[in-house]
Amino acid sequence: MFFKKKQTHPIRSPDIKSEITSNKTHFGLLKTRTSVLEKISNLFKKNVETENLWSELEQILIESDMGVRLSCEVLENLRKNIKITISKDEILKNLEKEILKNFLQVPRNLNACDTPPSIILVLGVNGVGKTLTTGKLAYRLKNEGKKVILAAGDTFRAAAIEQLGIFSKKIDIDIIKHSHGADPAAVCYDAIEAAQARGADFLLIDTAGRSHVDKSLMESLKKIKRVIDNRLPGALKEVFLVLDATTGQNALSQAKVFADSLGVTGIVLTKLDGTAKGGIIVAIEQEIKVPIKFVGTGESLENFEVFDPNVFVESLFEE
């Protein structure tokens, strides 16, 4: 289990509940979920016999705008997974799990071009884990048999080029770099040429991190995107926003700014090994409607996993 265990029940703990309920609708179903859970809680307070619970639950779900198909699916999964003799608390917990899992079922595959190279741009504020994430992704793709090239697009911070260089040596893949202070868009231009000439499947571009309210950062990132779009239209298959899970709600405001101005296609949530704030995942997806595709779970290149909503929900509910 890669998520740090939560100490309390997720729906009832105030931080997670507010993350879930304070946001607008997502995937069209959030409001439904909140009112459904309210009705279910009331039902549980009414002391209904356990055997009648099923039909009452079915009625609540079907009457809500969840739709008959989703309601039946949720209850069917629940029935399959639990014994009729378990307590109401257990039924409620399992029902919450099933509903949450359903909310999180969105496509999370890594997009790639039919004709390589596919370009992946890695963005985020400073210190969230962009450079390490770029290395982890390169390591993962190389292990899948892909030819990968790195571009040192962070020319802003003195040690950044060297940091990515260490990963390129470790993983044994090429890196395209200019000197400190150079134009990152020019690095990207050269990197695209190299990726084409060397037959790379993927070009991964690390970028500089500054505050998400820093206009010069946003302009510099937009320029990189323009260069890619002009030089190789259609090749930019992923714009990954890296967010640090330990920053909680702050990650959410960053996500909004980046998603609005840079067309983010996926989120990588890092440092999940150091936090119990996993509930931010639900809030981020609700708010910006961009899927979390990968999670960072430690400081080594191997500590990187595809985000699995089922594993995530189970870990949230672990006692």
Ligand SMILES: Nc1nc2c(ncn2[C@@H]2O[C@H](COP(=O)(O)OP(=O)(O)OP(=O)(O)O)[C@@H](O)[C@H]2O)c(=O)[nH]1
């Ligand atoms: N525990 C843990 N640490 C991480 C994870 N991802 C990144 N880090 C650590 O976070 C710190 C910053 O990582 P970087 O990759 O340098 O972050 P960055 O976003 O590139 O930083 P700047 O280039 O300065 O903006 C490093 O000490 C990393 O080892 C993770 O998933 N888990």
Ligand SMILES: [Mg+2]
């Ligand atoms: Mg960096």
